[in-house]
Amino acid sequence: KAGVTQTPRYLIKTRGQQVTLSCSPISGHRSVSWYQQTPGQGLQFLFEYFSETQRNKGNFPGRFSGRQFSNSRSEMNVSTLELGDSALYLCASSLWAGGVADTQYFGPGTRLTVL
């Protein structure tokens, strides 16, 4: 069974631009969560989607948004990029709703660099 895939793996953007990251969960998984990882803050929860609905959201500004499609694939979007948005963005999938109650399977991440 294929694992969680994330595209692109690397991105370089400039301040003020916007970016869209994509995540394809493990087949059959319906919950997708997004995390931001930085050296200073570590891993921080962004949001979780289940059945195309955002169930939970972390403490991030409105510039960070996401969505989930009917095939469970998810995208996250960051608008008006800032230097501090440079990070590894990780997507995780799990089998059912309340995803954090089940084993989370992480993708390899998208490394975003904002110049």
Added chain:
Amino acid sequence: KQEVTQIPAALSVPEGENLVLNCSFTDSAIYNLQWFRQDPGKGLTSLLLIQSSQREQTSGRLNASLDKSSGRSTLYIAASQPGDSATYLCAAGPGGGGADGLTFGKGTHLIIQP
């Protein structure tokens, strides 16, 4: 707000030793606790998941314990190997439905010397 702390931040031991990684959390109302490993530049690999009603889980040379009352979890690695070198992260799953996702510690960077 849940806070997760991992001690030590870094650890270097010779191959073959048994070792213990520590994780503590401030809010005992957790749904579960998960241990992950992260290799440089890579995503996270799930190692063990302990539900709040369980005391421990084992997988091969790994054993994780959970003591909710004291807010602690430990990951025991037996007969360490160079391939165990990685950053180990623990994450607390919140109680009450997952409003905040997983809360991660900063990790323990483990080096196993051949």
